[in-house]
Amino acid sequence: MHFPVTEGIVRRRVTGEVKAVDGIDFTVARGETMGLVGESGCGKTTTGRCILRLEKPTEGEIIYDGENIAAMDAAEMKKFRQKIQVIFQDPYSSLNPRMKIGEIIAEPMYVHGIEPDKKKREARVRELLSECGLNPNFADRYPHEMSGGQRQRVGIARALAMNPEFIVCDEPVSALDVSIQAQVVNLLEDLREKFGLTYLFIAHDLSVVRHLCQRVAVMYLGRIVEMADSDSLFDSPLHPYTRALLAAVPVPDPAVEQGRDFRPVQGEVPSPMNPPSGCVFHPRCPMAVEKCKQQRPEPREIRPGHIVACDEVR
Amino acid sequence: MPALLEIDGLHTEFRTGAGLVRAVDGVSYSVAAGETVAVVGESGSGKSVTALSVMRLIPDPPGRVTAGTVMFDGRDLLKLTEPEMRRVRGSEIGMVFQEPMTSLNPVLTIGRQITETLEQHRGLDPRAATQRAVELLTQVGIAEPARRLKQYPHQLSGGMRQRVMIAIALACDPRLIIADEPTTALDVTIQAQILELMKGLSRDRGIALIVITHNLGVVARYADRVNVMYAGRIVESGPALEIYHDPRHPYTVALLRSVPRLDRPRQARLDPVEGQPPDLTRLDGGCAFRPRCRLADAACAMSRPPLEPVGKAGHSAACFKAAA
Numbered sequence: 001m002h003f004p005v006t007e008g009i010v011r012r013r014v015t016g017e018v019k020a021v022d023g024i025d026f027t028v029a030r031g032e033t034m035g036l037v038g039e040s041g042c043g044k045t046t047t048g049r050c051i052l053r054l055e056k057p058t059e060g061e062i063i064y065d066g067e068n069i070a071a072m073d074a075a076e077m078k079k080f081r082q083k084i085q086v087i088f089q090d091p092y093s094s095l096n097p098r099m100k101i102g103e104i105i106a107e108p109m110y111v112h113g114i115e116p117d118k119k120k121r122e123a124r125v126r127e128l129l130s131e132c133g134l135n136p137n138f139a140d141r142y143p144h145e146m147s148g149g150q151r152q153r154v155g156i157a158r159a160l161a162m163n164p165e166f167i168v169c170d171e172p173v174s175a176l177d178v179s180i181q182a183q184v185v186n187l188l189e190d191l192r193e194k195f196g197l198t199y200l201f202i203a204h205d206l207s208v209v210r211h212l213c214q215r216v217a218v219m220y221l222g223r224i225v226e227m228a229d230s231d232s233l234f235d236s237p238l239h240p241y242t243r244a245l246l247a248a249v250p251v252p253d254p255a256v257e258q259g260r261d262f263r264p265v266q267g268e269v270p271s272p273m274n275p276p277s278g279c280v281f282h283p284r285c286p287m288a289v290e291k292c293k294q295q296r297p298e299p300r301e302i303r304p305g306h307i308v309a310c311d312e313v314r
Numbered sequence: 315m316p317a318l319l320e321i322d323g324l325h326t327e328f329r330t331g332a333g334l335v336r337a338v339d340g341v342s343y344s345v346a347a348g349e350t351v352a353v354v355g356e357s358g359s360g361k362s363v364t365a366l367s368v369m370r371l372i373p374d375p376p377g378r379v380t381a382g383t384v385m386f387d388g389r390d391l392l393k394l395t396e397p398e399m400r401r402v403r404g405s406e407i408g409m410v411f412q413e414p415m416t417s418l419n420p421v422l423t424i425g426r427q428i429t430e431t432l433e434q435h436r437g438l439d440p441r442a443a444t445q446r447a448v449e450l451l452t453q454v455g456i457a458e459p460a461r462r463l464k465q466y467p468h469q470l471s472g473g474m475r476q477r478v479m480i481a482i483a484l485a486c487d488p489r490l491i492i493a494d495e496p497t498t499a500l501d502v503t504i505q506a507q508i509l510e511l512m513k514g515l516s517r518d519r520g521i522a523l524i525v526i527t528h529n530l531g532v533v534a535r536y537a538d539r540v541n542v543m544y545a546g547r548i549v550e551s552g553p554a555l556e557i558y559h560d561p562r563h564p565y566t567v568a569l570l571r572s573v574p575r576l577d578r579p580r581q582a583r584l585d586p587v588e589g590q591p592p593d594l595t596r597l598d599g600g601c602a603f604r605p606r607c608r609l610a611d612a613a614c615a616m617s618r619p620p621l622e623p624v625g626k627a628g629h630s631a632a633c634f635k636a637a638a
Contacts, residue, residue, distance in 0.1 A: 039501035039502065039503065039504075040472075040501055147590050147591060148357075149590060149591075150590065177356035177357055177528065177591060178356065178528050178529075178530065178569060178572065178573060179356055179568070179569055179572060179586065179587035179591070180356075180586075180587075180590075180591070181572070181573075181586075182572040182573070182574075182584035182585065182586030182587070183586040183587075183588070185574075185584050185586075186583060186584055186586060189583070204501065204502065206502075206576060207573065207574040207575060207576050208574060210574065210576060210580065211574040211580060211581070211584065230580075231580075234576065244503060245502060245503065246576065247506075248502045248503045248505065248506040249502055249531060249576055250506075250529075250531030250532055250534060250535040251531055251534060251535075251575060251576060251577045252530035252531045252533070252534045252558065252570060252573055252575060253534050253558055253559075253575075253577070254534045254535075254537075254554045254555050254558050255555060255558075255559070256534070256577055257534045257535040262506075262510075262535075264503060264506035264507045264510055265503050265506075266507075268471055268473055268474070268504060269471075269501070
């Protein structure tokens with residue numbers, strides 16, 4: 001997914017492009033939770049938006065259940081949009097402040113004609129609210145009357161209203177208080193089991209991703225640098241960026257922290273408008289050699305199911 | 315070690331449409347030179363309002379500091395005149411806020427924002443101030459400082475802006491820095507860099523640090539002592555090791571248990587703190603954590619438990635069940 005960079009107010013002209021997502025390949029199996037992690041600007045949210053077809057990729061295909069979503073006509077698209085839903089990061093800005101909770105959850109059912117009967121729709125709203133751990137009477141409240149954690153539960157109930165198969169969760173817990181995060185993580189797990197859902201879980205909090213996901217892809221500057229099942233990625237990370245990321249996360253135990261040799265990775269994420277040549281991580285990489293500056297490393301399967309885009313990793 | 319800053323019995327209230335909110339309800343803690351004290355708690359627990367009260371930055375109305383003393387180096391900050399307080403803010407206590415984009419002035423260059431402090435509080439002439447600004451940017455790890463001085467905040471990355479904030483806080487050699495969620499808006503690798511920088515400054519120059527955060531990992535790595543806040547009060551206080559290894563307040567226990575940890579095997583299920591954060595307009599006379607507490611009984615509804623010593627020296631908790 002490449003975005004044009006424009007300049008000028010009266011006459012807009014394209015002066016460059018941002019390679020927000022630059023040639024990534026991955027699959028998500030039915031019933032699986034796939035994690036997508038990386039720092040801001042790595043392209044993880046854009047990837048999610050492409051899957052939701054909120055963006056149209058400049059190149060490449062996204063196949064959902066055997067169908068290319070870019071080639072769908074309007075009728076197919078409408079059906080597709082019922083199967084795939086999204087939960088956003090910020091429960092404050094993703095709910096319309098002028099609508100009651102009940103209306104917010106009922107609206108997609110009405111628009112898609114899933115439940116044309118008003119009475120039945122209301123009953124379904126109450127059912128969804130209690131499914132998400134909220135009092136069914138909250139249907140008559142407005143978003144501002146609720147806490148952040150409760151609002152996020154409303155966002156989840158709204159996504160479930162469509163009986164989806166696949167949910168893109170874009171940082172669903174990072175705006176919540178620590179004491180509430182675990183509640184929402186548990187709710188997402190329960191719903192996955194109960195309704196056989198598949199999640200794409202986009203997040204920057206590695207400990208939450210490890211807890212929730214079966215497989216994880218690590219992104220950096222629009223590319224996937226490492227992808228593996230959760231256990232092997234967290235127990236034996238191979239890519240130097242994954243290692244740096246894991247080392248940077250402080251563990252909530254002072255005794256463990258005192259014993260850790262701690263050297264944060266230097267530098268910052270370069271601008272995606274002007275990414276480094278060769279391997280995009282080479283300016284910050286402790287293992288970089290001359291070759292890394294020229295040649296872009298291709299993803300290799302080093303162990304079964306463990307893919308790394310780094311030529312220095314054996 | 316003698317305390318550099320000593321907060322005693324601080325009360326801050328806000329009059330809101332929904333009623334009177336006691337955002338800070340009798341908070342006492344102290345910080346010594348070279349020490350890092352963490353204040354942990356969820357949003358609305360009063361951790362930031364405490365810091366703003368110390369700096370006398372509470373907007374009045376609707377807010378008001380109603381009781382307490384804040385002794386800094388022998389003076390009560392709450393009794394100073396506004397011009398005296400301005401001198402304290404500029405040259406003795408530095409502040410670093412969460413969102414560097416909103417706390418830097420977007421229409422002034424980075425250089426002007428640093429030299430302003432130096433000219434105002436240190437009486438340096440513009441040339442000397444610029445030279446000092448270059449030194450400060452170098453100290454906080456900004457490459458090409460002379461070029462950066464001419465840039466505006468929007469031309470810098472989030473991590474770079476936070477470094478500038480720290481440089482401004484350092485400009486007049488403060489003895490105390492209050493950092494309110496200094497790394498929450500930053501990516502994890504940048505967070506690590508900023509925290510290392512602040513810790514280094516504290517260690518090398520003996521600057522006292524108050525770090526306000528909700529990140530338990532950050533606290534574990536950097537804090538000497540920890541204050542846990544809930545509903546406007548400190549519910550547990552003590553050396554970091556004690557708080558993490560022998561937590562006594564049920565809220566601290568639940569909070570530590572609820573976070574997934576990368577250094578431990580994956581759990582089948584997380585163990586959350588149940589219930590919702592308290593509504594400060596609807597507190598009764600009992601323990602504020604009671605509705606979410608697994609140990610609560612009739613006694614907890616009768617009165618709010620006071621902060622009392624438990625376990626090893628310096629460790630205290632505000633819970634009737636904490637003594638055991």
